[in-house]
Amino acid sequence: MTTTPVRTIAPGMPLPLRQRIRLWIESEPVLAYLFMSPGWLILLLFMSYPFFLGIWISLTDRTVGLPTGEFVGLRNYRDLLRDGVFRLTVLNTFIYGFVTVPFKLLLGLLLALLLNQAFRLRNVLRAALLLPWIVPTALSSLAWLMLYDPVLSPFSWLLKDWGVVEGSIAFLGSRVNAIVSLCVANIWRGTPFFAVAILAGLQAVPHELHEAAAIEGANAIQRFFAVTLPVIRGIVVITTLFSIIWTFADFQLVYVLTKGGPANSTHIFGTFAWQEGIGGAGKLGMGAAVSLYMFPILAALSAILLRYVRSQET
Amino acid sequence: MAEVIYDHVTKRFDSVVAVNDLTLEVKDGEFLVLVGPSGCGKTTALRCLAGLEEVTSGDILIGDRVVTHIPPKDRDIAMVFQNYALYPHMTVYDNMAFGLKLRKVPKQEIDRRVKEAAEILGIQELLNRKPRQLSGGQRQRVALGRAIVREPQVFLMDEPLSNLDAKLRVQTRGELIKLQRRLGVTTIYVTHDQVEAMTMGHRIAVMNQGVLQQLDTPENLYDRPANLFVATFIGSPAMNIFPVKVVSGDGAYRLIAGEVTLEVPPSHRSRLADYVGREVLLGIRPEDLEVAVSNEAQRGDTVRLPVELIEPLGAETLVHLRGPAGTLIAQGEPRIRLNPGDVVTVRVRTEHLHTFDPQTEAAIF
Numbered sequence: 001m002t003t004t005p006v007r008t009i010a011p012g013m014p015l016p017l018r019q020r021i022r023l024w025i026e027s028e029p030v031l032a033y034l035f036m037s038p039g040w041l042i043l044l045l046f047m048s049y050p051f052f053l054g055i056w057i058s059l060t061d062r063t064v065g066l067p068t069g070e071f072v073g074l075r076n077y078r079d080l081l082r083d084g085v086f087r088l089t090v091l092n093t094f095i096y097g098f099v100t101v102p103f104k105l106l107l108g109l110l111l112a113l114l115l116n117q118a119f120r121l122r123n124v125l126r127a128a129l130l131l132p133w134i135v136p137t138a139l140s141s142l143a144w145l146m147l148y149d150p151v152l153s154p155f156s157w158l159l160k161d162w163g164v165v166e167g168s169i170a171f172l173g174s175r176v177n178a179i180v181s182l183c184v185a186n187i188w189r190g191t192p193f194f195a196v197a198i199l200a201g202l203q204a205v206p207h208e209l210h211e212a213a214a215i216e217g218a219n220a221i222q223r224f225f226a227v228t229l230p231v232i233r234g235i236v237v238i239t240t241l242f243s244i245i246w247t248f249a250d251f252q253l254v255y256v257l258t259k260g261g262p263a264n265s266t267h268i269f270g271t272f273a274w275q276e277g278i279g280g281a282g283k284l285g286m287g288a289a290v291s292l293y294m295f296p297i298l299a300a301l302s303a304i305l306l307r308y309v310r311s312q313e314t
Numbered sequence: 315m316a317e318v319i320y321d322h323v324t325k326r327f328d329s330v331v332a333v334n335d336l337t338l339e340v341k342d343g344e345f346l347v348l349v350g351p352s353g354c355g356k357t358t359a360l361r362c363l364a365g366l367e368e369v370t371s372g373d374i375l376i377g378d379r380v381v382t383h384i385p386p387k388d389r390d391i392a393m394v395f396q397n398y399a400l401y402p403h404m405t406v407y408d409n410m411a412f413g414l415k416l417r418k419v420p421k422q423e424i425d426r427r428v429k430e431a432a433e434i435l436g437i438q439e440l441l442n443r444k445p446r447q448l449s450g451g452q453r454q455r456v457a458l459g460r461a462i463v464r465e466p467q468v469f470l471m472d473e474p475l476s477n478l479d480a481k482l483r484v485q486t487r488g489e490l491i492k493l494q495r496r497l498g499v500t501t502i503y504v505t506h507d508q509v510e511a512m513t514m515g516h517r518i519a520v521m522n523q524g525v526l527q528q529l530d531t532p533e534n535l536y537d538r539p540a541n542l543f544v545a546t547f548i549g550s551p552a553m554n555i556f557p558v559k560v561v562s563g564d565g566a567y568r569l570i571a572g573e574v575t576l577e578v579p580p581s582h583r584s585r586l587a588d589y590v591g592r593e594v595l596l597g598i599r600p601e602d603l604e605v606a607v608s609n610e611a612q613r614g615d616t617v618r619l620p621v622e623l624i625e626p627l628g629a630e631t632l633v634h635l636r637g638p639a640g641t642l643i644a645q646g647e648p649r650i651r652l653n654p655g656d657v658v659t660v661r662v663r664t665e666h667l668h669t670f671d672p673q674t675e676a677a678i679f
Contacts, residue, residue, distance in 0.1 A: 218416055
């Protein structure tokens with residue numbers, strides 16, 4: 001609401017400048033933008049500026065070490081489409097993003113259902129569950145690197161000991177092995193997020209609903225589908241979308257475990273962009289173009305996510 | 315339809331005894347109210363009957379079947395919860411049909427029963443709505459409907475009216491009574507509201523601290539409370555209680571407290587014989603204190619007391635009097651003209667006095 005100060009000046013006379021400015025600032029539309037301006041400023045500085053700079057760089061042949069580059073239009077984008085490694089990178093990213101999520105969801109759901117039961121040490125377990133998610137990925141990935149070591153891997157030793165395999169397994173040695181290994185590590189890291197989010201949802205399921213359903217004749221599985229699932233559906237959808245987005249935009253795990261190898265066969269967008277732009281070739285323009293190929297995919301996923309969240313609000 | 319029997323039922327939660335050796339028989343078709351303050355064990359007793367709590371010892375029978383260790387779904391009961399527990403994602407129709415679908419009742423039969431129940435409750439228009447689109451009163455009806463369609467042996471109701479506003483609660487109370495009388499299904503109804511208990515139940519079981527205090531008709535509970543707890547719990551405003559000394563002389567028994575002396579009616583004398591010379595607790599209901607503005611002389615059933623406060627409630631006026639031991643509340647005429655400080659003559663309906671043993675708190679008469 002705007003408040004009009006009491007005017008002490010006779011009608012018809014122009015107001016003094018200072019008072020006019022004050023009135024203008026205090027008017028609702030102006031004031032609203034003023035309040036929003038710090039947020040806008042931060043967004044502009046730290047989000048929009050790098051984003052648009054990235055777009056600009058992707059349209060040049062700029063390299064690391066040189067201050068400027070030539071404008072080359074969409075050449076970087078065109079060249080990427082013809083690049084076999086980039087096409088493999090796209091495929092890898094989709095595998096990495098979409099194959100791991102169902103596992104994370106299912107395991108997370110099971111863990112959440114388990115941790116929602118009453119038993120001793122439940123709180124200790126709940127806290128321990130979060131560990132994979134809160135340990136810095138670079139660190140936990142190093143642990144996985146040791147687990148996947150071609151010579152010292154405890155997995156290999158165990159399986160050899162049980163007589164399942166003859167020799168050591170080259171977990172990161174071939175494309176298929178490496179991608180499976182990456183997915184397993186990613187599932188390990190991402191499951192707690194699902195578990196914790198779903199656990200929070202489960203605790204919001206009113207106890208009486210389960211009791212009412214039990215009296216009406218529903219067994220545990222029927223109660224899960226009739227009572228639990230509908231209540232936690234929103235959380236499951238949102239968690240899944242978040243997880244897909246994060247997995248798509250991952251970098252650390254793949255970088256530490258394979259650096260995109262062997263022979264550039266396990267790159268995802270993040271690692272390939274880094275290698276093109278900074279790591280190997282130093283072609284900043286090309287690296288930026290790789291990253292920007294991710295943009296429409298992530299934008300679409302984010303749009304779905306936001307639409308869903310808004311539909312739940314109303 | 316069936317009778318329900320609690321046979322020495324005890325329920326412990328760790329060290330807390332929620333229900334203590336409850337023995338109780340609910341007749342076929344009866345509306346029994348379990349009433350008591352919060353934490354008295356009434357809800358636990360109901361949940362034991364539903365099978366939502368395992369009893370620690372004792373047996374529960376529905377009809378002539380022992381159901382003590384039978385899971386809830388096989389007890390042939392339906393329960394209405396305080397917050398209704400409607401499935402939020404299902405329509406009203408599906409909410410009501412859910413239990414029948416689980417029991418593989420044929421589709422036409424489900425449809426018939428749901429529509430019939432909806433008609434009884436006047437919610438035909440709401441069948442396609444979701445619970446969140448309903449008002450509190452409508453939700454309450456749906457919860458009732460869900461119980462009705464099951465056509466169970468027993469209805470269990472856990473404070474089903476307490477989430478409604480006062481006006482709607484009174485209205486629904488009446489409808490619920492009519493519905494129960496019409497369907498004739500044995501109903502066990504838990505409430506902490508003694509007005510609900512008095513108006514709805516054929517019989518009332520008053521509980522306190524896990525122990526059944528008295529099981530009786532509303533009239534008997536009111537006029538012949540078994541102990542001090544029942545006497546003060548039932549009735550609003552609560553019964554006035556104060557200690558008096560029993561004195562005998564001139565062939566009469568008198569109860570004396572400070573300036574106040576009351577004569578015990580002859581019919582009650584024999585019961586007081588053992589208490590002569592001792593203190594007992596005297597109970598007088600507010601409506602048994604008749605406030606008269608007149609200045610007549612004191613008799614065996616009148617006392618003169620100063621007025622502390624007037625509470626005009628419209629249909630009646632509560633007069634707070636400075637009694638021999640704290641405030642006494644009398645239920646006066648509407649529009650009575652009194653001011654704090656006035657000294658009034660109060661006639662006590664001595665035929666309705668109650669007395670309690672100060673140690674056991676059991677009623678003497």
